[in-house]
Amino acid sequence: MIFQRSIKNEVSTVGVGLHSGEKVRIVLKPAKENSGIIFKRIDIGIPVEIRIEPKAVKETRLSSTIGKGKFKISTVEHLMSALSASGIDNIIIEVAGSEIPIMDGSSIAFIYLINSAVICEQSEFKKFAVIKDVIKVEEDEKFAKFEPYNGFLVDFTIDFPHPAFKEENSHVEIDFFKDSYVNDISRARTFGFMQEVEYLRSNGLARGGSLDNAIVLDEYKILNDEGLRYSDEFVRHKILDAIGDLYMIGMPIIGKFTAYKSGHELNNKLLRLMLKEKTKWAIEYLDLGSEKTASLASDYLRDKGNFKNKNLEVAQ
Numbered sequence: 001m002i003f004q005r006s007i008k009n010e011v012s013t014v015g016v017g018l019h020s021g022e023k024v025r026i027v028l029k030p031a032k033e034n035s036g037i038i039f040k041r042i043d044i045g046i047p048v049e050i051r052i053e054p055k056a057v058k059e060t061r062l063s064s065t066i067g068k069g070k071f072k073i074s075t076v077e078h079l080m081s082a083l084s085a086s087g088i089d090n091i092i093i094e095v096a097g098s099e100i101p102i103m104d105g106s107s108i109a110f111i112y113l114i115n116s117a118v119i120c121e122q123s124e125f126k127k128f129a130v131i132k133d134v135i136k137v138e139e140d141e142k143f144a145k146f147e148p149y150n151g152f153l154v155d156f157t158i159d160f161p162h163p164a165f166k167e168e169n170s171h172v173e174i175d176f177f178k179d180s181y182v183n184d185i186s187r188a189r190t191f192g193f194m195q196e197v198e199y200l201r202s203n204g205l206a207r208g209g210s211l212d213n214a215i216v217l218d219e220y221k222i223l224n225d226e227g228l229r230y231s232d233e234f235v236r237h238k239i240l241d242a243i244g245d246l247y248m249i250g251m252p253i254i255g256k257f258t259a260y261k262s263g264h265e266l267n268n269k270l271l272r273l274m275l276k277e278k279t280k281w282a283i284e285y286l287d288l289g290s291e292k293t294a295s296l297a298s299d300y301l302r303d304k305g306n307f308k309n310k311n312l313e314v315a316q
Helices: 077-086 108-115 194-202 233-249 264-276 294-302
Strands: 003-007 011-016 023-030 037-041 048-051 057-059 065-068 071-073 091-095 119-125 128-131 135-139 142-147 152-157 171-175 191-193 215-217 253-260 281-284 312-314
Touching: 003 023, 011 108, 037 071, 048 065, 048 071, 077 108, 077 233, 135 264, 142 264, 152 233, 171 233, 191 194, 191 233, 233 253, 233 264
Parallel strands: 037 091, 119 312, 128 253, 152 253, 191 215
Antiparallel strands: 003 119, 011 023, 023 091, 037 048, 057 065, 065 071, 128 281, 135 142, 142 253, 152 171
């Protein structure tokens, strides 16, 4: 069987919040089996815990923002994306601020942070959300949907009316049970337009945004001197975001996710619809010793490491 994972020791990092411009420290700590992913605000009088689930998402305008009562934590999607890619089921994330640091605008810093800890397998089986039938949400010309597939296939298309967005680089299809998240997605940075950045700053937002942590475009071109990390970096970053948004379900998904011009809001609406349409998916387990699921289980573990990896141990 494939077992749940956490980390064995705490690790931490400091970065700048995209909107506040303030330094934020986060600490990743071990968590028990079946506890899930828990964010904990520790910069307030009495710490507040927010357990990840689709309904924990309170705002989606500029990022995925989770909350409980009046307390919120924004820009969680890049860290959530890295946790999904690393196969982490249970973890506590202490945050000394109202947002997760933006780092370089991608998820690679969080991949490194997680891998700097000792990742351990736990005693409970890992749960997988297996899509059995089509689940779809639409909004104007945008849509996002799940359908059955033996893996986790993401098919994403973007469409921005801007000279820097080439039609041939607007679509990516990738199966994360076969391809590498770290190589193909993790370094893709967030992006924005100069006129939007100026508007946000005039309203007290994007104070921490810069060419060091985002791809910035004016009306005609990319302003970053180094250019793009991938020729299709824009759509790859939208996939990075989507993986983080979809991991709000709290378990890996087995199925195909197709999106056209989708973003945080539509991704979350799809998960909320999924919770309602309970007959269209099921929680299942993958067994390496079963003829039925051995191949799929092996594919899943290929990009997640195994006991030959020095950073993966069995929890004591």
